Amino acid sequence: MGKLIQIKNLVKKYDDKTVAVNDVSFSVDEGSVVSIIGRSGSGKSTLLQLLGLLDKPTSGSILLNNQDISQFDDTKRALYRRKKIGIIYQNFNLLPEYSIKDNICLPLLLDNEKIDQAYFEELVDLLGLKQLLSKQPYQLSGGEQQRVAIARAFIIKPILILADEPTGNLDKANGDRVMDLMLNTAEILKTTVIFVTHDNTLAKCAGRILEMSDGILVTSTM
Ligand code: ADP
Secondary structure (H helix, E strand, C coil), X not given: CCEEEEEEEEEEECCCCCEEEEEEEEEEECXXXXXXXXXXXXXXXXXXXXXXXXXXXXXXXEEECCEEHHHCCHHHHHHHHHHHEEEECCCCCCCCCCCHHXXXXXXXXXXXXXXXXXXXXXXXXXXXXXXXCCCCHHHCCHHHHHHHHHHHHHCCCCCEEEEECCCCCCCHHHHHHHHHXXXXXXXXXXXXXXXXXXXXXHHCCCCEEEEEXXXXXXXXXX
16 A cells, blocks of 8 residues: 655754654555544644644655655645645634525535535435435534535545544534544545544554653554
8 A cells, every 4th residue: 555644754843842743754654544642742732733734843844645745835735725625623613694505515615616416425425414405504503614614625636634532522422423424525535634633542442552741652553
């Protein structure tokens, strides 16, 4: 299996005292599912932000598909992120004044890109959103809103899905369902997923668990 991600000696310092990511190295197989666990403040979100091109490392390299994204300038980073990476947040972040359909398609609408209708319908089916398309976000439950956010992350046909505590705002039943649907969608579409969680049970849904502690990668299961 090919490597989608190769991280070498990655460091992110916010200031002299705060080394949020401290000499982290690992690689991720294409099509695999990886979870990141660790205490609050251990560097999980920072690591995800670096992978998502939302921030720049202090040193070290991140190869995505053999391309070193850590060297990209701001414009290139933003473009690469918009086109290639689907990001799912804890807080859904849907736009209240848009319909569910438009929320899903927003990343394409913003870039004036055509919607692949068959792919759109496949996503809607996989995530059980068919009956909700003409509604507004406020009419949906938290679990439904997160399923919409998942569809929006997948609509660009990303090479990588990053999710930061995707079930953090949901109760256990809804959280489990959302996690199941996200991973099932990724499996069918053969998309690599990295998600952060503080829930060790949910972490085990991944094929591999990375554990962070004080900025250091302390455990990595295979
Ligand atoms: P986690 O996601 O595991 O809770 P974070 O990556 O958010 O950990 O934080 C790692 C460390 O970096 C913490 O000490 C945190 O206070 C610090 N940190 C995070 N973001 C910033 C920032 N924007 N500026 C300064 N320090 C930050």
